[in-house]
Amino acid sequence: MTGRGPEHLRKTTNVVLDALVRAAEQALHGHAIDMRTLESLVAELKESTAFDDFYHRSYREMMEVVEGESIEQRRTNAFGRLMMHPLSGLFSEDRLDRGLVPNIFSFLRMVLGDEDEAQHAERCNAIVKVLRDDLGDSFSWDAFYDDPEAKAIQWHVLVKIAGSFKRYDLRKDWFIKLMQYRPTTVSLASNAFVTKEHSPYDDPIQFGEREFCMFFHAMFDPLQNLDRKDEAAFQKEFGTDPHHLIGGFLVNLAACMV
Template sequence: MGARGPLHLRKTTNVVLDALVQAVEQAGQGQPVSRAMLENVVAGLKVSVGFDDFYHRSYREMMEIVESEKREQRRSNAFGRLMLHPLSPLFQDESLDRTLVTNIFSFLHLVLGEEADVYGEKCKEIVGALRDDLGDHFSWDAFYDDPEAKIVLWHTLVQISGSFKRYDLRKDWFIKLMQYRPTTVSVASNAFITRDHDPSEEPLVFGEREFCLFFHALFDPLVDLPPKDDAAFRKEFGADPHHLIGGFLVNLSMCAV
């Protein structure tokens, strides 16, 4: 998390502390303040409706900061970019809802475990090296075409396919995961805030069709790799994609788009 969130929390807390000081001064009327009086003042502030608008406004501002920083993180998250790149056309034509991005990242972390962090660091290193080499000519397309980035992508896809050994059960689980709307928002590695439920909010649309679109977009490029990439894949894994993850590809081929 960046600096804006903690600064906003400090600002919010300072307003509450200032209100406490003012309330104590009014209650004491220039006399020494006893512990009992202080506790009464604090108890009154805890339930005061006078803070309702302030808390609602502070909450909205905090959520805006969180969402802004999440968008920035996605822009700078090289591994996330790598995995979302094949899905870009589906987001652009709205075949898939961009709101799914958070759930997609959750899926990757569930499947990869600690490897997700390893791949993240590797992608960051690749981007750093490319920026050093290309300078102002750096582009994300150069990253997507980088041989090492492709290997990270392939390893991720192989691990994903391996998680679908019980294909039908895993497919149902994945669809339910994509339909989930988070009720909390992460503001740090070990801190969360509750997300207000909007009763007018439409449920996330993700069913059989979206499942097929999603996985075909990720895996179809493996089915027909260019000769150079095919050679690199065989060198890395000791087999071509059809022999390595053929069972998953067969199941996916029966998934119409």
């Protein structure tokens, strides 16, 4: 966790403490304060509606901090980075809404299941550890993306995703609706969640047919542009090439205009 959360809590608390000091100054006019008066002022502040807007705003800001750290934690997780890497250009160019990230991870979990996702994450973390030990300060995430075992993990996930689109049109409609969803909870851990409020003025997440096409063209680019070395590695891993393995999905994707 970064310092943003504690700093926000400190800021919120300081506002309330400052309000208490001002209330005491107005009530006592420079006289010394006694415990009964202090307790009375605190009780009034607890019930005061003057802070309602402030508390609602602070809550929304805190949820933004929590969600931001949750997304960053997932993104910097080795497996998360591996799967998000093909999409990085779309996010950096603002062609896809970054608010999609939690939904993308939910989609991966739905396709893979908790056990497979955990196994992939464990393997990716192990690869990164070896690379960091070997490369030291020269380590980069590109070295991880280029690692043969990491590529194989990514290929297996993409093959499983393609397999989940056997009923392509129905699955596409479902996926678009999933991406448009604004989560009402933020995951802090596998079994810990906090509720997230949404303002009625929030714009809906923009994700339709065009975004669907951009998303999957980018995500499956690693399989559609294999060099000879990777083609041989894929053939060895799966016993065939991508077009024979997931050709139906790739044909549908080819007809999907960006």
